[in-house]
Amino acid sequence: MGQSTFLIDFLLLSNIRTVIFIAVLLGLFVIIHMMEKRKVKFSIRMISGTVIGLILGISIQFIAGFPKVPGDVQWLREVSSWYGLVGNGFMDLLKMLVVPLVFLSITRIIMNMQGENLGKLTAKSIGMLLGTTLIAAFIGMVIGNFVDFSTDMQITNNDAQIREITSIVDTFRGLLPANPVKAMVDANVVAIVIFASFIGIAIRRMSKKHGETIEPFVKWIEAFYKIILSVAMTVIKFMPYAVIALLANTITARGIVALIAVIKFIVAIYVALIIMFIVHLVIAMLNGINPITYVKAVTEPLVLAFTSRSSLGTLPVTIETLHRKVGVEEGIASFVGSLGANMGMNGCAGIYPALVTIMLAQMTGTHMDLSFYIMLAIIITVASLGIAGLPGTATIAVSVVISGMGMGALFPLIGGVIAIDPIIDMGRTMLNVSGTLISATTVANTSGKLDRSVFNSQK
Numbered sequence: 001m002g003q004s005t006f007l008i009d010f011l012l013l014s015n016i017r018t019v020i021f022i023a024v025l026l027g028l029f030v031i032i033h034m035m036e037k038r039k040v041k042f043s044i045r046m047i048s049g050t051v052i053g054l055i056l057g058i059s060i061q062f063i064a065g066f067p068k069v070p071g072d073v074q075w076l077r078e079v080s081s082w083y084g085l086v087g088n089g090f091m092d093l094l095k096m097l098v099v100p101l102v103f104l105s106i107t108r109i110i111m112n113m114q115g116e117n118l119g120k121l122t123a124k125s126i127g128m129l130l131g132t133t134l135i136a137a138f139i140g141m142v143i144g145n146f147v148d149f150s151t152d153m154q155i156t157n158n159d160a161q162i163r164e165i166t167s168i169v170d171t172f173r174g175l176l177p178a179n180p181v182k183a184m185v186d187a188n189v190v191a192i193v194i195f196a197s198f199i200g201i202a203i204r205r206m207s208k209k210h211g212e213t214i215e216p217f218v219k220w221i222e223a224f225y226k227i228i229l230s231v232a233m234t235v236i237k238f239m240p241y242a243v244i245a246l247l248a249n250t251i252t253a254r255g256i257v258a259l260i261a262v263i264k265f266i267v268a269i270y271v272a273l274i275i276m277f278i279v280h281l282v283i284a285m286l287n288g289i290n291p292i293t294y295v296k297a298v299t300e301p302l303v304l305a306f307t308s309r310s311s312l313g314t315l316p317v318t319i320e321t322l323h324r325k326v327g328v329e330e331g332i333a334s335f336v337g338s339l340g341a342n343m344g345m346n347g348c349a350g351i352y353p354a355l356v357t358i359m360l361a362q363m364t365g366t367h368m369d370l371s372f373y374i375m376l377a378i379i380i381t382v383a384s385l386g387i388a389g390l391p392g393t394a395t396i397a398v399s400v401v402i403s404g405m406g407m408g409a410l411f412p413l414i415g416g417v418i419a420i421d422p423i424i425d426m427g428r429t430m431l432n433v434s435g436t437l438i439s440a441t442t443v444a445n446t447s448g449k450l451d452r453s454v455f456n457s458q459k
Contacts, residue, residue: 008074012082015075021060022082025245028052032240043299045240050303053244057251070255083249090242091313093235097228098315099184103196104225105319105334110200111207111218113331118197124446125336128439129344130381132283136276136350136431137380141373143272144358147264150365187312189342193335232316239304239317246307250422262417265359266424272351273427280438287445289455297325297458298437305433309425311341314433322437327454328444336443340436347428347435348394349384353401356417360402360410372405379404394421394428 008014031052035045060079061070070076110118175190177183183191206214281291301317308314315337322333343349357376361368383400395418402408417424444450 012078014078017063018075018078018082021056021079024056025083025086025248028056028244029241032244036240042240043296046243046300046303049240049243050247050307053247053307054251056244057248058256060248060252061256066256068255070253076252080249080253083245083252087242087246087249087308090235090238091246091308091310093238094313094316095187095310097232097235098187098189098312099192100224100228101232101316101319102189102192102334102338103184104221104228105331106193106196106338107200107203108221108225109331109335110197111203111221113200113204118201121332121335121443121447124443125339125439126344128336128442129340129435130384132280132435132439133344133346133350133384134377134381135279136272136346136435137354137377139272139275139279140269140351140354141358141376143268143275144355144362145368147268149264149359149362189312189315189338193338229320232320236300236317236320239300243303243307250307250309250426254420254422262420265355265417266420269351269355269424270427272355273347273431276346276351276431277434280434283438283442287442287450289441289445293455293458294326294441297321297455298434301433301437302430306426306430309422309429311345311429311432311436314429315341318433318436322440325454325458326437326441327451328440329447329449329451332444332447332449333440336440337436340432340439344384344435344439345397345428345432347431348425349397350380351431352394352424352428353380353383353397356398356414357402357405357407360407360413363413364407364410366407376401376405394425 013019032045032049035048060076061067064070064073064076067073067076070080175188175194177188177191177195180191180195182188183195203214203218207218281294284291284294298321301314301321304317305311305314318341319333319337322328322337323330326333328336354376358368360366361372366372379401380397383397383404398414399408399411402411441450
């Protein structure tokens with residue numbers, strides 16, 4: 001094809017290989033559609049999409065000759081852009097639902113709340129989210145000490161810079177909905193939850209004296225909530241198609257060569273993630289839940305989290321799965337799900353900063369005694385709450401933690417890890433969502449709001 005500006009910069013179709021792999025993606029969509037028409041289970045289509053996306057991404061890299069810097073190859077950038085249109089476009093549609101879903105569901109929860117009060121629900125939710133994050137941090141520390149990173153100075157990248165750190169006081173203040181509209185524009189879920197809670201409390205208070213006056217608004221909340229759920233179900237149907245493009249795009253854009261330099265860290269963090277996921281299954285068992293059935297029930301949000309790398313974007317699917325497949329009461333599913341998308345993230349704010357800190361300490365010969373580990377656990381727990389609602393969660397978490405440990409100047413040493421962050425982020429995000437799922441399930445069970453008949457129907 002001619003190398004014209006029109007083809008290169010506008011159509012992004014300067015190479016025949018770009019056209020071929022776009023056609024391949026469309027062909028794979030036809031296969032997924034045929035599976036859908038044959039009534040293949042949604043969870044099986046999701047897993048199939050993940051496997052297909054993995055194979056497709058590796059195939060594209062193979063055809064390209066496994067370049068060290070995929071971004072330097074024009075046709076790879078083009079394929080990545082077109083695949084991103086499908087995968088990231090789907091995530092944009094899901095994110096479109098986050099603000100109205102959170103606002104409506106939280107308002108609806110509070111105005112209809114009976115029995116369990118808001119204070120107890122909040123305490124249980126935050127307690128579970130932070131508790132599981134602390135366990136995750138401990139696992140990260142243990143795994144870090146089983147791996148020798150002391151010779152890994154080659155992963156240094158002097159271009160890596162520590163993220164700007166905001167004090168915890170300013171962070172907490174930033175979460176308050178000083179401007180509810182801005183909070184919605186910024187998708188500051190914690191601020192939206194706070195604002196919606198005040199609205200819900202006001203509705204409950206006014207319903208006693210001004211029931212007839214506020215009844216139209218109450219009906220509007222209920223109606224709009226059902227409409228948003230219907231829209232969510234429509235968007236969710238496209239997930240199996242999106243996961244193919246999402247995973248293939250991640251591998252296409254990042255490549256395979258970049259992984260080799262930090263393979264030891266990648267293996268360590270995924271081992272830690274797997275162990276923490278097993279802990280989640282143990283917590284499920286302590287709640288009287290069959291872990292195998294539980295995994296079947298929560299497959300969809302976990303697969304989407306893995307391929308999309310977005311806890312917030314996965315939120316509508318997380319809430320839907322908790323309520324319709326796990327049996328968590330609708331209000332608790334929405335409340336804990338919304339908080340879990342922004343705080344107490346087991347992967348990004350627990351395991352990852354713990355493992356990075358241990359790695360830095362080994363690489364620089366920093367002495368690690370009991371006080372070191374205690375201080376690290378405290379900083380991680382506080383940071384996992386303080387970074388809520390901010391973009392770039394994992395990098396911010398690492399910046400806060402290593403600075404708190406007095407190791408901020410060592411940040412450039414992890415440049416190689418930051419460079420392949422999307423590969424690590426897939427597992428981290430899946431664990432974040434898994435932590436939210438098990439936290440919501442536990443809160444529902446301890447509150448007597450877990451419908452086991454719904455859960456048992458997944459067997």
